[in-house]
Amino acid sequence: MNLELFFPFTFLISVIVICGVVLVIVLNIRKAIKHHMPTIRTPSLHEITDNLQDLSRKMGDMFPAALQDREAACLPLIRRDDPSFSPTLAYTYAKEGLRMRLSDRNDLRIHRVVISDYKSEPREKTVILQAALQYENNGSVEQKRYVLLYTLTIGKDNQSPHCPNCGAPLSDPKAAQCPYCDSRLLPQDADWRISEIYEG
Numbered sequence: 001m002n003l004e005l006f007f008p009f010t011f012l013i014s015v016i017v018i019c020g021v022v023l024v025i026v027l028n029i030r031k032a033i034k035h036h037m038p039t040i041r042t043p044s045l046h047e048i049t050d051n052l053q054d055l056s057r058k059m060g061d062m063f064p065a066a067l068q069d070r071e072a073a074c075l076p077l078i079r080r081d082d083p084s085f086s087p088t089l090a091y092t093y094a095k096e097g098l099r100m101r102l103s104d105r106n107d108l109r110i111h112r113v114v115i116s117d118y119k120s121e122p123r124e125k126t127v128i129l130q131a132a133l134q135y136e137n138n139g140s141v142e143q144k145r146y147v148l149l150y151t152l153t154i155g156k157d158n159q160s161p162h163c164p165n166c167g168a169p170l171s172d173p174k175a176a177q178c179p180y181c182d183s184r185l186l187p188q189d190a191d192w193r194i195s196e197i198y199e200g
């Protein structure tokens with residue numbers, strides 16, 4: 001074979017082979033992409049609302065109704081009036097009161113209870129509690145904020161402590177048990193009670 005013809009010929013063959021290889025690679029890549037790409041389709045309105053409902057449920061769990069937690073500021077003022085005041089007991093009574101008030105609601109969850117304010121008047125001390133909670137209503141979760149008034153009334157009745165069960169006068173106001181009827185007493189804190197619950 002003539003060398004002058006041989007080199008252009010091999011060059012042409014090489015170009016064809018390279019082109020062929022590149023073509024095969026490109027086709028394979030396209031096939032792989034097509035195979036692995038998820039099919040893109042527009043979700044139905046129903047799916048969108050379902051997802052939004054699910055999202056709002058999750059958001060509700062993450063961001064319950066905002067509360068003004070002022071326990072640190074209020075506690076010294078409350079304890080000036082009642083040194084034995086127990087915030088834990090206040091929260092327990094608050095949750096108990098909410099569960100009773102909202103007993104007809106489905107899936108009630110009380111996220112948090114805080115002391116948000118305190119009003120000290122000569123005859124009535126009021127701790128304002130706030131509670132963030134949620135319950136289910138017609139398939140959707142509703143986030144609510146409730147206000148509870150926890151009051152201590154200072155009146156003639158409280159001058160001499162008496163048993164709330166049998167009415168007997170108690171010589172020892174710190175007694176844990178009534179000496180007459182043996183009913184359990186909550187000394188001091190027994191005077192504090194949840195006086196009002198409202199949404200707010």
Ligand SMILES: [Zn+2]
Nearest residue numbers: 163166178181
């Ligand atoms: Zn008693």
